[in-house]
Amino acid sequence: MKSKLLYLVGLVILCIACEPTQIPCIEGEWEAITPHNKYNYAVVITEDMIHRYLPTSTYSYKYTISQDCLHIVRLFKSETDRDYTADCEYHFQGDTLVISNFILSAVATNPPTYVDLTLIRSQK
Numbered sequence: 001m002k003s004k005l006l007y008l009v010g011l012v013i014l015c016i017a018c019e020p021t022q023i024p025c026i027e028g029e030w031e032a033i034t035p036h037n038k039y040n041y042a043v044v045i046t047e048d049m050i051h052r053y054l055p056t057s058t059y060s061y062k063y064t065i066s067q068d069c070l071h072i073v074r075l076f077k078s079e080t081d082r083d084y085t086a087d088c089e090y091h092f093q094g095d096t097l098v099i100s101n102f103i104l105s106a107v108a109t110n111p112p113t114y115v116d117l118t119l120i121r122s123q124k
Contacts, residue, residue, distance in 0.1 A: 023065055026090075026097060030119035033096075043119055070099060083112055095121045 030043040032052065042053040050061040050072070062073040070088045077084045089100045101114040 023067060024092060026065065029122040030097065031122055033118045033120055042122075043117075070102075072102070083114075086114070097121070 102117040
């Protein structure tokens, strides 16, 4: 009886551990929110790309997604740059997506530092 109970407990633990995790869909059109909503711009996320459309330039990133992290490649940088790739945590707050340490900080530092990107899903 005791061995059957241990077998059942082990089976339950195995089933819980193997439960698939839900990765949210981030694909679509977004609006990047800037301080004071002064320079908001469009961001389009496809199955494996993120495109930031600023007024004067476009920045493209290749990415893969896991449960809580975007593994990104900054395609506009040289492969030899130490920040060519990065792992950026992300989270949702309603219709808002926040990607941590994604945009190059306006403050010049060596090595470069990055700040969060806040996006609101476009309502089209």
